[in-house]
Amino acid sequence: MDLAEETTVDVDTSQLTDVVARLKRAQGQIGGIIKMIEDGRDCSDVVTQVAAVSRALDRAGFKIISTGMRQCMIAERDGTERPLSDAELEKLFLSLA
Template identity: 35%
Template sequence: MQYDSNVQNRLRRAQGQLAGVLRMMDDGKECKEVISQLSAIRKAVDRTMALLVASNLQQCLTEERTKKPEGGNPEKVMEEAVRLLVNSR
């Protein structure tokens, strides 16, 4: 699977935020501030996962339709995508 540069950029941004949280902890910042930043990181990663599953679903559905003459089994692909999202929490 090819990954969109948008997805990779989102993860790099989250990586930078996480490095910032580690600096905050080293600097002895208040717990409330650290938790707030961690919450923002979690939200960013959750959104990235949803974007990744959505684009993966689209790609898988397209592949499923083209590789099988009868159109494949798009329901199976969608069930797997939903399972991925549900299990991610």
């Protein structure tokens, strides 16, 4: 079973405004990459932009996971049910590696 099917975590979107901004920039960069390819731009320029988008997406993913980890720590401190187990958090983290 896929992790996405196993677990749902409501992420506090107020803590992710910078992630949304980063993803919107990446979305624009992807459009630019498509145009670069269509225009026949040099492959090294295209690859440089792909690498930049990849880093932006990785950072967004790590920020989302760290927010989930923070929610687990708060739940543990408050004695409430944790949204993710340690194994689920590890699997999410490693999915970006």
